[in-house]
Amino acid sequence: MVVGTRLGDSEEVLALARPVEVGHELRARDLREISIVADNGLPALAARSRSSVEGRPVAYSLPAGALLTETVVGEARVPPRGAGIVAIGLKAGQFPPGLQSGNRVTVVMTAREPGSTASTAASSTSWSATVIAVGKPPNEQTTVASLQMDAAAARQLATAREGEVTVVIVNGGRT
Secondary structure, eight states: HHHHHEEEEEEEEESSSBBBBOOOOOOOEEEEEEEEEETOOBBBGGGGGHHHHOOOOOOBBOTTTTOOOTTTTOOOOOTTTTTTEEEEEOOOTTTTOOOOEEEEEEEEEOOOTTTTTEEEEEEEEEEEEEEEEEEEEEEEEEEEEEEEEHHHHHHTTOOOOOOOOEEEEEEHHHH
16 A cells, blocks of 8 residues: 555656757757656656756756756766866777777877887877767778866877877776
8 A cells, every 4th residue: 555655646857858968958859757756865857847947958968768957957067177078089909899988998198209110119198087988980990989087188188199099998997
């Protein structure tokens, strides 16, 4: 009887009808109403707040079905303060084949002096990062990895020339 009573106490809340990317302004087609158990402790936005949510951006990239809360609706919160996201082009051999979003990695940039050979010592710099996304544009041989890391490191990595970067998945694997 208690279970039956609890199932009857539900409320309509807002959820995403489709995946959205950070900064996307919510439209009616992005939203759906779902019933959840009332007083479950989730800070989901009530369905009656739909009109105040439409037109507002999302603070994070979210999958379809995600419940909307005040913390996920608003200005972008990615990357966090002091961090940056940099995209790097990688060819086969510059990253492990299993590289995926969420991997913790070390990024190594090896800069060779003009005119040097592969056997000539080169300077290298490395940073820790988290993989945000991995994709391969159609008809391209380059894989693009988006990495979240310290903002200064992201700016420095953005100056790397083709072939100077290698990505290593480190212990800890996924975040």
